[in-house]
Amino acid sequence: MDKVTYPKKALDKMQEIVNDCMGDAPPYCEATCPMHTDVKGYVNLIADGKHKEAVNVIREKLFIPRVLGRICAHPCEEQCKREKEFRQPMSIAALKRFAADHYDDEKDWDLKIEPENGKTVAVIGAGPAGAQAALDLRRKGYKVTIYERLPVVGGMMRVGIPEYRLPRHIIDHEYSLLNKIGVEFKMGVEVGKDISFDEIKDKHDAVVIAVGAHKGVVIPIPGHDLDGVLDAVNFLREVSLTRKYDIGKKIAVIGGGNVAIDVARSARRVGAEEVHLVCLESKPEMPAHDWEIEEAEEEGVILHDGFGPEQIIGKDGKVAGFQIKKCTSVFDKDGKFNPQYDENIKETLEVDNVIFAVGQAVDNSFVPEGKLETVRGGRFKADPTTLQTKIEKVFIAGDASGRSVIAIEAMAEGRKAAISVDRYLKGQDMFADRQYEGTYETWLETELKEDVVDLPRIETSKVKPEERIKNFDEVDLGFTEEQAVKEASRCLACECKLCMKECEMLNDYCECPKELFESILKTGEIDPIIPYSCNMCSQCTLVCPKEFEMKDRFMDIRKQMIKANGGKSPIKGHKAIEMHQALGFSKLFNTAKPAKYGYNEADVKEKGRS
Numbered sequence: 001m002d003k004v005t006y007p008k009k010a011l012d013k014m015q016e017i018v019n020d021c022m023g024d025a026p027p028y029c030e031a032t033c034p035m036h037t038d039v040k041g042y043v044n045l046i047a048d049g050k051h052k053e054a055v056n057v058i059r060e061k062l063f064i065p066r067v068l069g070r071i072c073a074h075p076c077e078e079q080c081k082r083e084k085e086f087r088q089p090m091s092i093a094a095l096k097r098f099a100a101d102h103y104d105d106e107k108d109w110d111l112k113i114e115p116e117n118g119k120t121v122a123v124i125g126a127g128p129a130g131a132q133a134a135l136d137l138r139r140k141g142y143k144v145t146i147y148e149r150l151p152v153v154g155g156m157m158r159v160g161i162p163e164y165r166l167p168r169h170i171i172d173h174e175y176s177l178l179n180k181i182g183v184e185f186k187m188g189v190e191v192g193k194d195i196s197f198d199e200i201k202d203k204h205d206a207v208v209i210a211v212g213a214h215k216g217v218v219i220p221i222p223g224h225d226l227d228g229v230l231d232a233v234n235f236l237r238e239v240s241l242t243r244k245y246d247i248g249k250k251i252a253v254i255g256g257g258n259v260a261i262d263v264a265r266s267a268r269r270v271g272a273e274e275v276h277l278v279c280l281e282s283k284p285e286m287p288a289h290d291w292e293i294e295e296a297e298e299e300g301v302i303l304h305d306g307f308g309p310e311q312i313i314g315k316d317g318k319v320a321g322f323q324i325k326k327c328t329s330v331f332d333k334d335g336k337f338n339p340q341y342d343e344n345i346k347e348t349l350e351v352d353n354v355i356f357a358v359g360q361a362v363d364n365s366f367v368p369e370g371k372l373e374t375v376r377g378g379r380f381k382a383d384p385t386t387l388q389t390k391i392e393k394v395f396i397a398g399d400a401s402g403r404s405v406i407a408i409e410a411m412a413e414g415r416k417a418a419i420s421v422d423r424y425l426k427g428q429d430m431f432a433d434r435q436y437e438g439t440y441e442t443w444l445e446t447e448l449k450e451d452v453v454d455l456p457r458i459e460t461s462k463v464k465p466e467e468r469i470k471n472f473d474e475v476d477l478g479f480t481e482e483q484a485v486k487e488a489s490r491c492l493a494c495e496c497k498l499c500m501k502e503c504e505m506l507n508d509y510c511e512c513p514k515e516l517f518e519s520i521l522k523t524g525e526i527d528p529i530i531p532y533s534c535n536m537c538s539q540c541t542l543v544c545p546k547e548f549e550m551k552d553r554f555m556d557i558r559k560q561m562i563k564a565n566g567g568k569s570p571i572k573g574h575k576a577i578e579m580h581q582a583l584g585f586s587k588l589f590n591t592a593k594p595a596k597y598g599y600n601e602a603d604v605k606e607k608g609r610s
Contacts, residue, residue, distance in 0.1 A: 004524065004564045010556040014517040017548050022496035023512020025444035028084075029076040029092060029494075034404075034412035034438050037061045039076055039092055040493055046095055047488035051481075054099040056108070062096075062411075063135055064128070064174040065104065069097025070476070071157070071166050073258075073289070073406040075439065081446065081492050086454040091479075091487050094460050098484040106173075111181055114141035119425055122147060122204040124191055124366075127155020128407045129398025130210030131175060132414030133421075134183045137208075140422050145184040147191055147200065152241075156212035156399065157407050159237040160259070162266050163472040192366030206393045206421045209367075209380060210414060213360035213399040219254070223312025228319030232263045232357035239266050243472055248352020250274040252322045254309055255357030256286040261293065263357045264301045268469045276349050278304045280327045280339055295475070298465040308339055310346060312354050322349045362400055377402060386420040386430045387413065395420055412438045445545065446494050458487035499540035499550070505533045506540065506550075513540075513550060520557075528570040531557040 006014075029039040038057050045054035058065045074093040083089035121137050123130045126148035134144045152158055154171045179185070191197055201207055216231025218224050228248070232255070239245050251272040253264045256279030264277045277296065279286055283305045286293060297303060306327050313321035326345035332338040362378035372389050373381035379402035382388060387395045397417040398410040416437050423430045461477040462468075468475045479487065499513060500506055509530050510516040520526050531554040540550045561570045568574075 004557075004560050006556065006560050010553070010560070011521065013549075013556070014521055014553055017517045017550075017553070018514050018521060020546050021512060021514035021517075021548065022444050022545070023500065024514050025442050025496060027444065027494040028079040028081060028442055029090075031442035031444075032079040032439050033076045034409045035061045035415070036436075037076075037096075040491065040495070042099065043090065043092065043095055043488045043491045044493055046099055046484055047491065049485060051099050051103040051484075055103045058096055058099060059104070059110070063132070063177050064171075065096050065100035066170045067157070067166060067174055068408060069093055069095075069100055069478075070170070071161055072096075072408050075406075075408075081448070081494050082455075082457075082490065085448055085452075088454065088457045090491055091457055091460070094479055095484055095488055098479040098481075101478060102481075106176070109177055109180065111177075113139050113181055116143070117141040119143070119205040120145070120203075121206045121208065121421060122200045123208045123210055124200070125155055125210035125212060125398070125400070126150070126153045126175075126185065126187075127210060127212045127398060127410060128157050129400075129404065129410035129414040129417075130155065130208065131178060132411040133208045133210060133397055133418045134414075135178055135181070136415055136418035137421060138178070138181050138183050140418075142422075142425075143182075143184075145186060145204070146178075147186050147189050147195070149188070149190040151188045153185070153187070155210075156214065159214075159240040160212070160233065160262075161240075162236065162262050162269075163240065163243070164265070164269070164468065164475045165262075167474055190366070197367050197371070201391070201394065204393075205425055206395065208395045208397055208414075208417050208421065209400050210397045210410075210417070211362060211364075211366075211400050213362050213377070215361040215363045215378065216356065217359040217361060218356045219309065219358060221309050221311055223314055223319070226312055226314040226319050227317055228353045229312060230353060230355045232259050232355060233360055235263060235355055236266060239270060243270075245270045247272060248319075250276075250349075250351045250353075252276045252278060252349055252351045252354045253357055254278050254354065256281045256288060256305070257357065258288045258292055259360075260357035261288045261296050261301075263355050265296050265299055265469075267355070268299050268301065269472055274351075275301045276304055276322075276351065277301050278307050278309065278322075278324050278349075280306070280308050280330045282306050285330075295462070295465075299469050300465075304347070304349075307347070308341060313348070319352060319354055320350070322351050322354050323347070324349065360399075362402075364400075375402060385434055387417045388420055388424070388430070392424070409438070444494065444496060446492075446496065448492070452492065455490045457490075458483050496545065498543040498545070499548075502539040502543055505530075505535075508533070513548065517553065526557060528561055530554075531561070532569075532571050 027040045030036055033039060042054040042057040045057060062068060072093045076092050077083060077089040080089035120143045123134045123144060123146045126146050130146060134146050138144045153175045158171055189195060191200065214233060216233035218231050235245060247267065247270060249272060251267045253260050260277060264275045267275050304324060307324040308327045310323040310325045312319055313323060324347050326342040327339050328342050329340045364374055364378045375381050380389060380396045380400050382396040382401055387397055387401060389396060395417045397413040398404050401413060404410040404413050420430050460479055463475050497512065534551055534554040536551045538551055541547055
């Protein structure tokens with residue numbers, strides 16, 4: 001058969017399917033996840049009671065599932081179809097935690113690495129961004145060394161998130177994967193002091209800077225320099241490392257985000273009897289998660305929402321009080337941060353300490369001035385696609401770039417940096433095919449079926465407030481198996497594979513029509529059995545949201561194949577049919593017999609009139 005060529009109209013119709021078919025579109029949750037975890041896959045496995053298989057799916061993308069099951073801010077849940085339709089999203093993070101807590105076995109961890117390639121990479125920082133970059137590069141065969149100032153792994157994830165939310169032994173256990181595959185750790189080593197940045201840069205083939213935002217911010221209001229004024233970063237770090245802090249009995253915390261909530265709840269656990277949380281936003285507008293605010297109030301934290309700082313009052317050089325005033329608006333008409341106040345409404349809180357939880361910065365002093373460009377908050381300037389700095393061999397990830405806010409985003413940046421380092425060291429194009437790294441918008445469009453019920457979200461069990469403020473033991477107890485299966489069963493399994501459910505033929509040859517026609521357009525070839533397997537029933541078109549006429553496309557292909565084959569079918573099995581047709585119309589298999597009464601044509605016409 002000669003090479004098949006298709007008319008432009010037929011090709012355009014195929015291209016329409018390739019452009020608009022949603023069969024390969026990821027679910028909303030997966031596209032939103034910065035690490036593109038197969039959420040639908042593992043959630044549905046949990047619903048089916050296949051918990052071990054669920055862990056295997058999770059670990060395809062995440063090496064710290066138990067950690068993330070506890071502290072991930074789960075942006076995936078915000079895009080969940082049940083959230084959009086019913087305001088009852090799937091408990092995705094809690095389901096991840098359930099599977100990992102009970103069914104993850106380190107004997108099953110993937111320890112495979114590619115052959116050693118003789119090149120070395122330094123990673124500065126052992127937080128989630130640095131750890132992910134180190135893991136990915138080590139698996140590519142690079143010798144990787146992590147330099148970490150702290151004596152423990154985890155970075156800000158460890159010293160910025162309280163232990164009652166994230167037990168430390170879980171971090172250590174999951175991080176042990178890096179040790180198992182040969183990543184070298186140099187702990188308690190401060191770059192710029194114990195070893196210079198230039199020494200690291202000159203010693204290694206590439207460097208990934210993944211330091212966290214370990215520098216606290218204090219607003220320069222009157223009294224900010226009094227003894228007893230603290231910043232959230234240093235407070236949480238000390239509490240994380242020692243479980244104690246020498247503070248007074250009455251505390252004020254400034255800020256409305258999750259860090260401020262962590263500070264307030266930690267203060268209760270290290271001896272503060274009265275904790276005031278002061279924030280500019282009204283309660284519904286606070287950046288902190290609703291459940292974090294609720295748990296803080298359950299633990300006795302007093303919320304002063306809609307108030308801002310006026311001054312810190314001192315006595316004998318120490319904090320004695322905190323004056324606050326009513327905030328009437330946080331942003332101006334252009335959406336810029338520009339708080340406005342009612343100067344006639346003020347309150348004075350009697351406190352011993354004021355802790356600022358209003359932002360964090362990166363300490364970039366370990367890099368000699370002028371070596372790298374920096375931006376606001378001490379972050380390093382880097383190309384947004386490759387994370388490469390003006391020093392070709394140096395890359396940035398995580399808090400150091402200012403592009404990630406939560407742990408899962410930092411990990412995605414670590415992976416992005418690792419991809420760039422690998423391509424850089426191999427001399428490959430560093431910009432090609434990078435549009436789907438990190439969070440992106442899926443092209444999936446689904447509608448709820450009429451029989452979908454608004455099932456309530458299952459909540460995890462928690463320790464009672466009066467008990468949990470006594471120590472740093474974990475507050476959230478997670479799901480039982482019964483709860484996990486019930487919650488996982490709420491998943492709507494968002495996808496567009498309606499045609500695949502109707503057509504056995506398509507299932508034999510592709511994952512979705514887009515895959516099939518994309519291959520034809522790319523290669524110009526297709527196995528003839530595929531178009532000839534279509535029985536032209538139109539069931540695929542009837543269920544397709546885009547109403548693609550698949551049978552017409554297969555008929556186009558058949559016609560062109562016959563044309564290219566000299567007017568004959570390209571299917572070998574059709575030769576018998578052709579022979580049967582030829583014989584069926586030959587004289588050998590046909591007989592002629594005179595009409596019984598010998599009527600001629602004229603007689604027939606005459607009798608037809610009578």
